[in-house]
Amino acid sequence: xxxxxxxxxxxxxxxxxxxxxPRDREDxxxxxxxxxxxxxxxxxxxxxxxxxxxxxxxxxxxxxxxSRPQQSNDAAVQRxxxxxxxxxxxxxxxxxxxxxxxxPDSADTLRQSDRPVPNIMRPRTRTPVVxxxxxxGTQPARRLEHRRTPEVRWSTNWxxxxxxxxxRWRDSNRSRFNVGVYYDPFGWGYQPYSIGWRLWPxxxxxxxxxxxxxxxxxxxxxPGYRWVRYWDDALLVDTWSGQVVDVxxxxxx
Numbered sequence: 001x002x003x004x005x006x007x008x009x010x011x012x013x014x015x016x017x018x019x020x021x022p023r024d025r026e027d028x029x030x031x032x033x034x035x036x037x038x039x040x041x042x043x044x045x046x047x048x049x050x051x052x053x054x055x056x057x058x059x060x061x062x063x064x065x066x067s068r069p070q071q072s073n074d075a076a077v078q079r080x081x082x083x084x085x086x087x088x089x090x091x092x093x094x095x096x097x098x099x100x101x102x103x104p105d106s107a108d109t110l111r112q113s114d115r116p117v118p119n120i121m122r123p124r125t126r127t128p129v130v131x132x133x134x135x136x137g138t139q140p141a142r143r144l145e146h147r148r149t150p151e152v153r154w155s156t157n158w159x160x161x162x163x164x165x166x167x168r169w170r171d172s173n174r175s176r177f178n179v180g181v182y183y184d185p186f187g188w189g190y191q192p193y194s195i196g197w198r199l200w201p202x203x204x205x206x207x208x209x210x211x212x213x214x215x216x217x218x219x220x221x222x223p224g225y226r227w228v229r230y231w232d233d234a235l236l237v238d239t240w241s242g243q244v245v246d247v248x249x250x251x252x253x
Contacts, residue, residue, distance in 0.1 A: 136188040139198040149224035154245045158219045166217040178253045190231045198242040204228045
């Protein structure tokens with residue numbers, strides 16, 4: 001009995017390698033093939049990396065891919081074509097209004113009141129400011145004393161009289177209008193005065209009088225008035241109140 005058991009065990013041990021052998025060989029073969037494939041893939045990858053890169057050739061034919069915004073615009077155009085004429089016209093008007101609101105006209109923007117006016121377009125006018133003491137841009141207060149000489153209603157129609165064509169006279173007597181440097185009694189610099197302003201007395205003192213107006217083809221001043229030089233301007237001033245009643249810009253050189 002013991003011999004039979006031993007012989008059976010020996011037979012099973014001898015048969016086991018025979019059964020497992022072919023399966024082990026297949027596993028070894030599959031592993032070797034896998035390693036070879038990995039090695040080949042690594043070699044191909046190295047060859048591709050070592051190969052210089054070539055720029056992709058631009059597509060010369062074939063369907064062109066359309067971006068999404070263009071597709072949406074095409075769809076809007078298609079829908080617009082499908083509308084009847086009245087709705088299409090209304091759609092175009094609304095689109096035109098949107099475009100105009102996004103891109104306002106430069107001229108309309110310039111006419112807006114909230115935009116500053118350029119310096120070259122600003123009028124050369126100032127608001128009279130009454131002051132008790134001389135300061136730049138001010139005028140003295142109105143006198144309260146009784147006027148001794150009658151006030152004259154001065155008219156600027158003398159410019160239509162050919163006798164007082166001072167421009168033509170200046171063209172033929174240019175040196176007469178070149179009166180030299182002007183001395184500003186306050187050193188404020190030129191500030192254009194208009195009719196109705198009142199000057200400080202220093203501006204119409206006798207050193208600034210035009211003693212002979214006809215020498216410059218100006219009409220004679222009425223009593224109580226004087227033609228005076230203010231920088232290159234000629235002013236007719238009421239010497240009692242200091243009020244300017246006539247102005248000629250750029251009269252002197």
